[in-house]
Amino acid sequence: MSTSDVTKDGIEGKRPGRDALIGQGTGKGERRRRRGERAMVPKAEFTSYYGKPVLNPPVWQAADIAGYFFLGGLAGAGSVLAAGADLTGRRKAARALKVSSLVAIAGSAAALIHDLGRPARFYNMMRVMKPTSPMSMGSWLLAAYGPAAGAAAVLDVTGLFKPLGRAATLGAAALGPAVASYTAVLASDTAVPAWHDGYRELPLVFVGSAAAAASGMALLAAPVRETAPMRSAAVFGAGLELAAAKLMERRLGMVAEPYREGTGGRLIRVAEVLSVAGAAGGALLGGRSRIAAALSGAALLAGSACTRFGVFHAGMQSAKDPKYTVVPQRERADARDTAKTGNG
Structure with a gap:
């Protein structure tokens, strides 16, 4: 029992050696720290305010935006392959790719406008060039x-104004790579962690996926004798897509979890299987059998679509879970502090 008391003259009956030592540990604690024992109190874990997401997830719909990603890539890469087929005398393959690019870009624009809500919003975005x-x-x-792309397809089918049609084909091919890849830049420009942090590799993933899809369309719609370059493009596209995706997952670390888990992870795994099967089937059997070429083309198209939908769902999942935003921010802050300490 304590015998000390607080009076108007101060503390009476105070026992010596009982004052709290501010900023000093006990001898026993010091010995424990010297021995490197683990602290009894664990490091505080991160949580968000009332468990709410740090970011407001995009209100985009999967069918609209992922479809917009996929169809735009198919159109842009298809125009590049169409120009190559045109210049090398593969007329039927060139026509099939021109028509598919026109249909795809029309569908892509329709999906974007549907997500915006009304066509006037698309027009309003063009009032300023930024x-x-x-x-x-x-x-x-x-x-x-x-x-x-529309002029290239229509003039090829009708046979009218061939010089103008050739110029339109080359113009669409010149813009095709940007059309195939700019949606990756658009996604990376958001605050969604799985997209934003993958800004280096995501455009390569989209370009490879687009090349595989356009090659698949050629295998599906063109005569076998005209598809040799497209079969090579399919192998290149599938290889680029898979390599860039793996590199992105390795670099992103924890933020890459949505690309391996949940809906996004399942779609990405299906895409890998379909892309590899389609590219291998086209390379090995696509030049011998029309059926094998068509099946390989369908697999490449489906694999590309799964990639775009997988990337979309992975991004949405990363936006909903606060840890994908906060933990990397803390790691970067700690790294900066460590660098400053080292330099100091």
């Missing part, structure tokens, strides 16, 4: 590419 905005530049890109 080079630092992927959405603004993408709108102008679609406005330039769409008529070129």
